[in-house]
Amino acid sequence: MSAIAAPFALMAELTHRCPLQCPYCSNPLELLKAGAERDTAFWMAVIDEAAAMGVLQIHFSGGEPTLRGDLAALIAHATAKGLYANLITSAVLLDEARLRMLEAAGLAHVQISFQGAAAAKADRIGNFRGGHEKKISVARLVTALGMSLTVNAVVHRQNLAELPAMIDLAVALEADRLEVAHVQYHGWGLRNRAALMPTREQFAAADAIVAERRAALGARLAIDYVVPDYYAQAPKTCMGGWGQKTLNIAPDGRVLPCHAAETIPGLVFERAGETALAEIWYRGAAFNAFRGTAWMQEPCSSCALKAVDFGGCRCQALALAGDASATDPVCHLSPLHEEILEMAEGESRAGVEEFVYRRV
Numbered sequence: 001m002s003a004i005a006a007p008f009a010l011m012a013e014l015t016h017r018c019p020l021q022c023p024y025c026s027n028p029l030e031l032l033k034a035g036a037e038r039d040t041a042f043w044m045a046v047i048d049e050a051a052a053m054g055v056l057q058i059h060f061s062g063g064e065p066t067l068r069g070d071l072a073a074l075i076a077h078a079t080a081k082g083l084y085a086n087l088i089t090s091a092v093l094l095d096e097a098r099l100r101m102l103e104a105a106g107l108a109h110v111q112i113s114f115q116g117a118a119a120a121k122a123d124r125i126g127n128f129r130g131g132h133e134k135k136i137s138v139a140r141l142v143t144a145l146g147m148s149l150t151v152n153a154v155v156h157r158q159n160l161a162e163l164p165a166m167i168d169l170a171v172a173l174e175a176d177r178l179e180v181a182h183v184q185y186h187g188w189g190l191r192n193r194a195a196l197m198p199t200r201e202q203f204a205a206a207d208a209i210v211a212e213r214r215a216a217l218g219a220r221l222a223i224d225y226v227v228p229d230y231y232a233q234a235p236k237t238c239m240g241g242w243g244q245k246t247l248n249i250a251p252d253g254r255v256l257p258c259h260a261a262e263t264i265p266g267l268v269f270e271r272a273g274e275t276a277l278a279e280i281w282y283r284g285a286a287f288n289a290f291r292g293t294a295w296m297q298e299p300c301s302s303c304a305l306k307a308v309d310f311g312g313c314r315c316q317a318l319a320l321a322g323d324a325s326a327t328d329p330v331c332h333l334s335p336l337h338e339e340i341l342e343m344a345e346g347e348s349r350a351g352v353e354e355f356v357y358r359r360v
C-alpha cells in the first residue's frame, strides 16, 4: 500500500439540504434528512485527521453548505490546519455580512453554480425564484472581498443555447475561472436524463464555442470544459482515478471514493469517527475495490491507456453496463459504445422537457 499517495482533496458534504432543486443534482436520489447530519465536533475531527494525512484542499459542499451555522467555524479550523478552503455553493443564502464572516475565517475560493445566463430559464431549472439575480450579486461581493471566484455553468439541452451568454456573464463577474460542465448522468441527472441530454449538434456547437472563446479570452478567464460523456470517444479519468486523489464524506459521515459510489452494490462504506480516515483511505475495502488497474476486464486490462483514464467512471459503468468493473461504455472500445450513443441521440430528440426536481 505504500505506493498510494495521500489524498489531495477532501469533499466535505455537510448536508443534503438545499433551497434549490436542480434536476441534475449529483446527490443520491435518497437524500439524507437534517437529522442524519454530523455535528461540528465530528467535522472538526475529520479536518484534524485530513490535515495529518497530508490533504491539501477541502471543499465544503452539499446540498447547500451555507445552511450549516457552523460553516465559518469549520473554515477557520481547516485554514488553521493549513488546508486551502473552497466553498461550493448555490449562493442564494449568502449576503455581505455572512460572506465577510467566511472570508475572515480564511475562505480562499468560492465556486458559484449558475443554471443559465438569464433569470427566467435559470430560475426554472433550479426551481427557485429570484435565485439568478441573487447569485449575480453574491458573485460580485466575492470578488469585491478579494476571494477567488469560479463560475460553475452546468449545461444541457435546455440551456446550451445560452452558452455564449454564460461565458460573457463569467467575464462580467470577473471570475478567475469558468467551469463549463455538461451534466454528469448520476443521481438526479440520470433520473432526468431524457430532459437534459444534448443533441449531437449542440455538443459539436458547444465544443466550437468553448475553443473559440478560450482563444479569444486567453489569460483573462480560464475555461475548464467537462465534455458530455455519452458523446465522447474516450472516457474521463473520473475523480482522477478511484481512490487516488479525493475522498468524499457524506453528511452522515460515510467515507466514499466518489459522490455516486453508494450506487454500486456490494461496497460497504466505513464511517469517519469510527475508523481512522487514513485506515479507510489506505486499507478500506471500498477504496481498494477499483484502485489501480488489477480489477479491470477486457478491453481495459490490455489497453495502453489503462493507467491514464483507469477505465473511466465506475458509477457510469454500473449505470450503463450494469457492471461497475466493466469498461465505461462511453469509451469507443467498449462493446456497448454504439448502443449508448444511439440511446443518447434518441433521448435528445424525444421531446421530454419536464424535470423531476430533487426533494429531500
Ligand code: SF4
Pocket (backbone or CB within 6 Å): 234, 235, 299, 300, 301, 303, 304, 305, 306, 307, 309, 310, 311, 312, 327, 328, 331, 332, 333, 334
Ligand atoms: Fe480507457 Fe478502458 Fe477505453 Fe482503454 S479500453 S481507453 S483503459 S476505458
Ligand code: FES
Pocket (backbone or CB within 6 Å): 186, 238, 239, 242, 258, 259, 260, 261, 312, 313, 314, 315, 316
Ligand atoms: Fe463514481 Fe465516476 S462518479 S467513479
